[in-house]
Amino acid sequence: MLQNYLKIALRNLIKNPVYSFINIMGLAVGMAASIMIMLWVLDEFSYDTFHQKKDQVYRVMRNFKESETKIWTSSSQGGLLGDYLRKNIPEIKRVTLTDWENPIALAYQDKALKKTVMGVEPDFLDIFSFEAVKGSLKTAFKDPKSIILTESTAKALFGDEEPINKIVRYYGKYDLKVSAVLKDYPKHSRFAFEALVPMKFLDSIGWTFYGWSSNNYQIYVELDPKANLAAVNAKIKNIYTAQEKKDSNGDIFLYPLTKSRLYGRFENGVPVGGRIENVQLFSIIASFVLLIACINFMNLSTARSEKRAREVGIRKTSGAMRSGLISQFLGESLILAFLGLLVAIGLVELSLPWFNNLVEKQLDLELAQPIYWAAALGIVIITGVLAGSYPAFYLSAFNPVTVLKGTMRVGRSASIPRKVLVILQFSFSIALIISTLLVYQQVQFAKNQPLGYNQENLMYFSMEGDAANHWQTLRNEIMATGVAENVYCTSSVPGSSGGSNGWGFNWRGRRPEQANQVFEFMRVSYDFLKTTGVQLVAGRDFSPAFPGDTSRAVIINESAVKTLGFKNPIGETITRGDADNPYYERYTVVGVVKNFSYGSPYEVTDPMFINLTVQGGNMSTMVVRLKGNQAASASLEKIQHIYQKYGRDVPFDHHFMDTDFERRFQAEQQLGALAFTFGGLAIFISCLGLFGLASFMAEQRRKEIGVRKVLGATVTNLWGLLSKDFVVLVVISFLIASPLAYYYMNQWLQKYTIRIEIGWVVFAAAGTIALGVTLITVSYQAIRAAQADPVRSLKSE
Incomplete structure (x- = not known):
């Protein structure tokens, strides 16, 4: 039976090449877009997870009350706080003070390079899971005039020479001995250092200031697994006030390392989000792009229902059970989804270099990993079942007597569900267009603010x-x-x-x-x-x-x-x-x-x-x-x-x-580029579906078109007749998408003090773009049908 189902599925694919291409390509593009976004999302969630003690590591933060209505949160701390925590808070096992990562000149012989260097205390190497490939981390900072390099930095400075005990010129003034080389750590790390130096060395050259109010350092702590975080935060809250003998308003608290990247934005002392908002946004986009591809499949399958109705009727009169028909149609859907996945993998491999450049990451589709194929199989099953469930249950419910008598016109009766699905597709696409335009407007608005200085030359x-x-x-x-x-x-x-x-x-x-x-x-x-x-x-x-x-x-x-x-x-x-x-x-x-x-x-x-x-x-x-x-x-x-x-x-x-000025808009421009790209893909997939639907609608109404032509209807009249239904759907989609986009983009804009006012022009532009794309998509089929010879369509009457 399975072999029979497979043969029928393959015959249907070959017999209807346009339908098959639209379905497979639509699914493939939807899957490829979703895979790339999910690679990005997984990378964001993987930050700092390679540290073995990640759940015990915390960053020391400080809430500072500037006024009755404004509290700002900072990770900058006074130099004496670290030693105080080490000596007076028993729940804290280890403490490390670090300075900020700075580009510093490192030189060896006649080679001088600018590398990112960070000063740390010895406990840094015990708290975080960095691995030495040369030397020992336990003794790496025994000599204050030492330096630890990453593998890539050691390679850049020394080539194939043995780096241990080599002398590196630091800042063009100080000689440091290489005591260890770290294995290049994963890029999904909050740290970006290429070399480490001991804080004792920075002390010796006068680059440190250990006051309570210096606020020149960051502090990380390792908390005892049995410690209660709330109790520790209550204990350390007022340390600054107690030590400075005045109302410093410097309430400190421990914040989990694993939350620092995605939940790093604070308002009035409370975490309110951060990069997690973009992660959530693009997870939703990935889901909707895939959903749009599935909607295409549903629409085209139900639109073709009249052609497959006779097949269903004959199979039912031959004794086929409904469950068997459902299995057949779901099987066909799964085959299409699998073919779509193979094409999607190829599209992802071709697009990843461009996508990595856009998001400034080094994402990779690791096909050799079983977990990726398991995830791919899951996508195929979900997509296949989701896309094929409605057509399967819909087609399998046909009455064989009605079908075989020729009195059933399933295409027209199924128009309402199809229209609802098209509206859903275009609502999402139009919302993305509006969002993209508003992001672009916000960036340009900020760029055009007076700088107050002349950056030319x-x-x-x-x-x-x-x-x-x-x-x-x-x-x-x-x-x-x-x-x-x-x-x-x-x-x-x-x-x-x-x-x-x-x-x-x-x-x-x-x-x-x-x-x-x-x-x-x-x-x-x-x-x-x-x-x-x-x-x-x-x-x-x-x-x-x-x-x-x-x-x-x-x-x-x-x-x-x-x-x-x-x-x-x-x-x-x-x-x-x-x-x-x-x-x-x-x-x-x-x-x-x-x-x-x-x-x-x-x-x-x-x-x-x-x-x-x-x-x-x-x-x-x-x-x-x-x-x-x-x-x-x-x-x-x-x-x-x-x-x-x-x-x-x-x-x-x-x-x-002027170059630095452009970089200040990088995050927003990246967000806009991602929204534009995947909004464009959503529209492309939607248009594939529209093209297929327009083709089937023209075929379904060919006799009506023939009669109208005989009675004197022009090509323009017929084009308007066939395009009108789609224009109405786009207008309804626009009316749904506009208030939703306005609400969510207005929420997004609230993050910025200097921001645009949302105007009607953006909505008019988005509506015009959606309407124009729709008309271009359906016009080919509409004009082709309108220009067909009416004799051929009416000769059977």
């Missing part, structure tokens, strides 16, 4: 080695070459989010609720305003004519003026700390600048203090305005030549600000 580079100690001489030499309009040095560049901030300030008229007001800091040298084009609106720029500027002058932005509440801020004083404290600070406002982009382009500019620094400080970056009338490549070559006189054993790592 503005580049910067980090200073390492002796270059940082000679930045003033380096600046002067660059100016002397004639390639630069102006140059300044800074702790952080406009448009970045890598600066620092602080609180605890006092000023005339400060309200009680502003006690913890946070201000951003930027340290700059002379010529900051001249180089960037940031506009001064009141007061003056820093100047050597005012020697006091170097110790107590500050320029503030317009947001700071509003926060401070000064009507005339020039000459006003801002203090920090108590007067008898050795770290007491007192600043005088000498200028006000327009707000300029700093941090997220989707957020309102934070209040900012700009300090002048002419020596010391964090002057690690040099910003250069290149002359526009000279070739950038030649100018960069001259700057590099000067830089490497001072920065030996360090690469010239330069960036252009």
